[in-house]
Amino acid sequence: MKRAVLTVPFALALGAVGALLSGPRAQPFPHAEHAGLFPTCLGCHAGAGSGDSTRLFSVTAEDCAECHDGAELQAVNWSPPRREATNLAFGHGEHAEELAKAGEPRLGCAGCHAEDGAPAMEVRLAVVENCLSCHAPGEPHLSYSVDCTTCHLPLVRAVGLPVERVAELPAMPDHDDPDFVSEHGELAGRPETCAICHARESCARCHLNADRLAPVVALGSDTRIARLVADRPGQWPEPASHRRPEWLWGHGDVARESTARCANCHAQRSCEACHSGGGPPAVVALPRVPAGDPRGVQIADVRPPGHTPDFATRHGTAAAAGLLQCSVCHTERQCADCHAGSEKPRFHAAGFVLRHAPEAFARDSDCTACHSGEAFCRDCHSGLGLASEGRTGGAFHDAQPTWLLAHGLAARQDLESCTTCHEERSCLRCHSAKAGFRVSPHGPDFDPAHAADKSQQSCGICHLTLPEAARP
Amino acid sequence: MSGPSRALCMLLTVGGVCLLAAPSRAQGIRGEVTVRAGTLELRGLERDSLPEPAVPGEGLSRTLEDGTVVTCIPEEFCRWYPSGDVSDVSLVTQEVSFAAWPGIEGVSGHVHVRGRYGTDGLWPRADQEFAILHAYAAWDRSDLRVRAGRQVRSNGLGWFNFDGAAVLWRGFDPVRLELYGGWSLAPNLDVPRTGSLLEDAVDFPPGDRGLLVGVEVSARAGRRAAGTLTYQREIREDRAGLYGERIAFDGRATEGRLTLDASLDYDLGWKEFNEVMLRGTAALPRGVDVTIQARRYTPYFELWTIWGAFSPVGYDEARVSAGWSIPETGFRLEGGGAWRNYEEADAGAAFVGLDEDGWRGIGRARWSGTNGWFGDLSYRADRGSGAARYGGDAAMGREFGGGRYLALRGTSSQSFSEFRLGGQVTAGGGVDGAWTLGEWTVSGSLALYRLTYEDRPSVSDWTQRRAQLGISYRFGTEPVAGPARPAGNY
Numbered sequence: 001m002k003r004a005v006l007t008v009p010f011a012l013a014l015g016a017v018g019a020l021l022s023g024p025r026a027q028p029f030p031h032a033e034h035a036g037l038f039p040t041c042l043g044c045h046a047g048a049g050s051g052d053s054t055r056l057f058s059v060t061a062e063d064c065a066e067c068h069d070g071a072e073l074q075a076v077n078w079s080p081p082r083r084e085a086t087n088l089a090f091g092h093g094e095h096a097e098e099l100a101k102a103g104e105p106r107l108g109c110a111g112c113h114a115e116d117g118a119p120a121m122e123v124r125l126a127v128v129e130n131c132l133s134c135h136a137p138g139e140p141h142l143s144y145s146v147d148c149t150t151c152h153l154p155l156v157r158a159v160g161l162p163v164e165r166v167a168e169l170p171a172m173p174d175h176d177d178p179d180f181v182s183e184h185g186e187l188a189g190r191p192e193t194c195a196i197c198h199a200r201e202s203c204a205r206c207h208l209n210a211d212r213l214a215p216v217v218a219l220g221s222d223t224r225i226a227r228l229v230a231d232r233p234g235q236w237p238e239p240a241s242h243r244r245p246e247w248l249w250g251h252g253d254v255a256r257e258s259t260a261r262c263a264n265c266h267a268q269r270s271c272e273a274c275h276s277g278g279g280p281p282a283v284v285a286l287p288r289v290p291a292g293d294p295r296g297v298q299i300a301d302v303r304p305p306g307h308t309p310d311f312a313t314r315h316g317t318a319a320a321a322g323l324l325q326c327s328v329c330h331t332e333r334q335c336a337d338c339h340a341g342s343e344k345p346r347f348h349a350a351g352f353v354l355r356h357a358p359e360a361f362a363r364d365s366d367c368t369a370c371h372s373g374e375a376f377c378r379d380c381h382s383g384l385g386l387a388s389e390g391r392t393g394g395a396f397h398d399a400q401p402t403w404l405l406a407h408g409l410a411a412r413q414d415l416e417s418c419t420t421c422h423e424e425r426s427c428l429r430c431h432s433a434k435a436g437f438r439v440s441p442h443g444p445d446f447d448p449a450h451a452a453d454k455s456q457q458s459c460g461i462c463h464l465t466l467p468e469a470a471r472p
Numbered sequence: 473m474s475g476p477s478r479a480l481c482m483l484l485t486v487g488g489v490c491l492l493a494a495p496s497r498a499q500g501i502r503g504e505v506t507v508r509a510g511t512l513e514l515r516g517l518e519r520d521s522l523p524e525p526a527v528p529g530e531g532l533s534r535t536l537e538d539g540t541v542v543t544c545i546p547e548e549f550c551r552w553y554p555s556g557d558v559s560d561v562s563l564v565t566q567e568v569s570f571a572a573w574p575g576i577e578g579v580s581g582h583v584h585v586r587g588r589y590g591t592d593g594l595w596p597r598a599d600q601e602f603a604i605l606h607a608y609a610a611w612d613r614s615d616l617r618v619r620a621g622r623q624v625r626s627n628g629l630g631w632f633n634f635d636g637a638a639v640l641w642r643g644f645d646p647v648r649l650e651l652y653g654g655w656s657l658a659p660n661l662d663v664p665r666t667g668s669l670l671e672d673a674v675d676f677p678p679g680d681r682g683l684l685v686g687v688e689v690s691a692r693a694g695r696r697a698a699g700t701l702t703y704q705r706e707i708r709e710d711r712a713g714l715y716g717e718r719i720a721f722d723g724r725a726t727e728g729r730l731t732l733d734a735s736l737d738y739d740l741g742w743k744e745f746n747e748v749m750l751r752g753t754a755a756l757p758r759g760v761d762v763t764i765q766a767r768r769y770t771p772y773f774e775l776w777t778i779w780g781a782f783s784p785v786g787y788d789e790a791r792v793s794a795g796w797s798i799p800e801t802g803f804r805l806e807g808g809g810a811w812r813n814y815e816e817a818d819a820g821a822a823f824v825g826l827d828e829d830g831w832r833g834i835g836r837a838r839w840s841g842t843n844g845w846f847g848d849l850s851y852r853a854d855r856g857s858g859a860a861r862y863g864g865d866a867a868m869g870r871e872f873g874g875g876r877y878l879a880l881r882g883t884s885s886q887s888f889s890e891f892r893l894g895g896q897v898t899a900g901g902g903v904d905g906a907w908t909l910g911e912w913t914v915s916g917s918l919a920l921y922r923l924t925y926e927d928r929p930s931v932s933d934w935t936q937r938r939a940q941l942g943i944s945y946r947f948g949t950e951p952v953a954g955p956a957r958p959a960g961n962y
Contacts, residue, residue, distance in 0.1 A: 320628040320722035361858030374673040385517035395553035399541035399893040401532035409820025415784035443783025455713040455775035
């Protein structure tokens with residue numbers, strides 16, 4: 001309590017003296033040259049004793065001219081310094097009064113305005129170390145152990161401080177620490193300290209949720225800070241937790257539990273880089289910034305673990321397993337873009353249709369996942385004259401006189417490819433139980449009873465006299 | 473109810489749900505309209521012949537003076553296939569998709585339709601003038617989701633749509649159960665199997681629509697492991713037989729930097745494992761990732777076709793790939809290879825000597841600069857049963873953000889088909905890009921490809937030209953708050 005009682009008047013007094021003494025820097029009064037001439041400081045600084053801050057410079061030019069009359073001493077053209085605004089919270093009268101109330105001895109002018117051991121009238125603006133020797137003994141000036149508000153006003157209240165001076169305010173040493181940006185939230189519990197140098201705009205440069213954070217809102221708004229940060233982009237360093245491999249899959253839990261914390265750096269747009277369709281509630285709760293606004297973490301092309309570059313052709317198992325929850329990032333429309341797409345996605349390489357045979361034969365990717373062999377592949381092959389039916393009657397096996405001997409092996413190995421040109425009748429000319437050469441197409445493991453049990457209609461195509469008779 | 477009537481009914485239902493509800497904070501509509509026009513040149517083959525006696529030489533295979541190899545039928549004719557005329561083919565595709573939230577909590581409607589207008593029948597499916605890809609209404613609550621109408625399913629058995637209903641129950645978390653059923657559609661055609669698309673394409677089209685019923689059971693262990701078991705049965709509408717009966721399991725487990733995927737598809741109809749796959753991916757330090765995969769593949773054919781009775785064989789494949797990313801520079805290097813060996817086919821003459829195994833090698837270097845520039849170089853060699861190709865691709869371009877980019881692409885490859893004469897060299901490239909202005913996106917591409925042929929004098933070299941232009945417009949936003957969903961569903 002005693003400390004608090006002392007603090008306010010001291011701060012006010014210090015502020016007032018600082019405000020006045022810091023003014024006429026171009027014409028500082030040469031105190032040392034007048035050492036021994038004046039018995040007391042109050043002759044010129046009456047207000048420092050009375051507490052009248054308007055009379056801190058009670059001396060006038062006429063007072064100087066009494067000696068500096070141009071005859072015995074050179075005339076001077078000195079005038080009291082112009083009062084300049086600062087962010088100090090000090091008043092001489094209040095400081096003295098608090099000292100008295102606390103039973104502390106009266107503090108002489110040199111107690112604040114002269115360094116320890118300095119000769120008489122070797123004075124300057126209040127020596128910070130002198131202030132700290134009482135208010136924060138042993139602590140450096142820029143330290144979180146020091147209560148800044150003892151001597152300083154919050155920036156938004158130091159309205160007269162010009163923007164140039166605001167820009168020169170010294171930073172705490174830890175502000176240069178690489179981890180400071182990601183860890184400074186721990187200081188949010190003492191916003192009064194931050195408020196000495198910062199305003200809401202300082203935080204809003206990076207914090208997208210600045211208007212929702214109580215410590216930030218408490219700072220107040222300041223046009224000087226707004227000017228200073230206008231051209232400084234925000235910083236959103238990646239926290240260590242985000243760099244862990246499991247973060248991508250596990251961040252949903254964190255987001256649900258502390259959405260507000262995500263909003264420090266992330267706008268809805270950050271999440272929409274992956275989360276489609278408006279996203280989960282945690283995304284919806286994030287701030288939405290206008291299009292073109294550079295604020296917020298920019299996320300692009302995030303590939304979850306396992307989304308290897310060939311994932312486009314290998315994702316079927318992962319999608320079907322249910323673990324990936326594809327809908328988090330993809331809409332069903334996006335699936336349709338490829339699986340039922342026309343020309344929109346660049347799934348295949350440029351010019352693929354001109355050279356697709358190896359992939360088709362090897363089934364490197366599942367063609368039937370998107371294309372109908374009968375109505376897509378065969379449609380084109382027959383139109384170009386390659387298929388067994390169509391305008392040429394089959395040109396693919398051109399100049400292959402022994403093809404008949406080879407086709408059995410090829411058909412067993414590549415039957416899907418065969419059916420992109422051949423309809424059933426092509427094969428039934430020979431492979432039918434009721435016509436042609438009656439060559440059985442069945443392999444050694446073929447189970448006719450099982451096949452008949454599942455679909456007698458298919459059996460009837462070859463084994464009944466009239467294939468259509470097998471159909472009701 | 474006929475197909476068009478059913479489609480109209482679905483559209484009216486979904487539209488009604490969207491339009492009749494009173495406006496509220498949770499009401500919204502989001503959609504996209506896209507028009508794309510493409511044109512390219514195609515060139516087919518013609519048939520030509522000479523009387524067999526007029527062709528010098530003997531045997532079934534002879535060579536004309538210009539080097540053209542012809543196939544001769546004694547005392548009849550010798551036949552070959554020269555190149556035909558170049559045709560200009562154009563296609564305009566229009567798509568409309570939208571999702572609407574009428575303001576009733578958890579209720580939404582989703583529609584995606586497509587129209588095609590082609591200049592002739594050369595472009596596949598150009599004569600399918602109108603298709604409904606999906607049109608369904610959904611009711612989505614925390615534990616329950618119901619969808620009714622034409623909807624898409626994506627599960628271990630593939631990606632397909634059907635007309636019917638699906639009910640998902642999430643109340644047994646971490647176990648999910650989903651039942652679905654209805655009328656099936658021809659895969660990737662958006663029409664019933666009895667539709668004209670399939671009737672025109674096959675000799676023995678299925679005579680009835682298919683009735684589909686399926687169940688999916690998914691379970692998960694936190695974020696480290698999950699698996700889904702799917703059973704699906706598709707029967708003829710007259711109950712006279714099956715169109716398909718399959719079961720699938722897909723699982724994934726992750727532990728730190730290691731991911732393990734497993735997949736199994738079994739066809740109960742033809743008693744075949746269509747796919748058995750095990751894949752491990754390790755994300756190693758310093759940006760290195762390695763993938764090792766073992767796979768067995770056998771093609772799947774629906775039971776209404778005769779193809780399964782031809783006893784197709786599958787192959788076993790081993791695949792290894794590795795990548796090295798250097799994020800500071802934006803570079804990524806990849807390399808990999810695969811080798812596969814076909815199952816014993818018990819067919820064909822042994823002396824013919826067709827390939828019974830195959831291999832693949834690929835190398836790729838990609839670069840993505842911080843200023844938007846990107847580059848991509850790749851080389852790939854494929855050799856296997858049926859075809860082979862060796863060649864590379866190159867691309868360079870710049871992304872301008874917001875979905876805007878411009879790229880130059882080039883390609884050159886040499887390909888051979890094992891089952892026909894000659895080879896083909898393809899070289900060319902083009903430019904493509906996209907530009908977004910507000911809700912509008914314009915995309916387009918221009919390309920030229922030079923095709924030269926080896927050992928086929930009757931087929932002349934030519935240059936194919938391609939162009940495409942697309943314009944899309946997005947509209948609307950989703951409602952402020954979506955339907956309630958359970959924790960962990962994101």
